Amino acid sequence: MATPRPVARPSRPVYLNLFAIRQPLPAIVSILHRASGLLLFLVGIPLALWGLDLSLRSPEGYAQFATAMSHPFAKLAALALLWAAIHHTLAGIRHLLLDVHIGIDLASARRSSALVVVLALVATLAIAIRLW
């Protein structure tokens, strides 16, 4: 008589609540890279093309664009998109450096992740100060 196959019993609970797991910094930079990229596609590209179109169309178009951009909500939206663009660019440059094996050890990867997050926020803040 064959012995019964041992049933694989998970010895630890599988717990995959993404909001309860403390994500390491490189993971946060990674998901923000995705989120910012999607935001840039959904809102950034059409809005940038609209703005470029309007501002280059005629002197009136340029004035119209400038007026639209002076609204506080427009400034906030522009700021959010600029943050997305800056974060995405910096995280992308970090990606390219990792591709050529620069900074791939854990300590450097954590440092560069922190640098990306902080630099993107500082640059966005600097632009915000200039806008207001």
Added chain:
Amino acid sequence: MVDLTAKHVVGAHYGLRDWLVQRITAVVMVVWVVTFLGALLYYGGFDQASWRALWATPGFRLLSFAFLVSVLWHAWIGVRNIAMDYIKPTWIRLTFQSAVATALVLYLGWTIQVLWR
């Protein structure tokens, strides 16, 4: 014999090529950003005249075209990767990806219209 079940209509099919394209387009975009920031410094901020002058410069216009094509191609690969990760039912993904591709092609036409008016 060809295994037809392995043919996914919404798959990537070409992993390495897209990986490489994503990086090359990224570099092109960084080159444009640096050039644009340089122009911003050169003009010391833009008014209507300098803004139009910049976009009328043939070299900058051509670089901007390369930039915008890079943006659209890069966006296609990135958004498709996101769709492949999160949208599981084939027909929803096919619909979504078709809409994305159509939007990007329209954006390309818009880009050309704006740059060469």
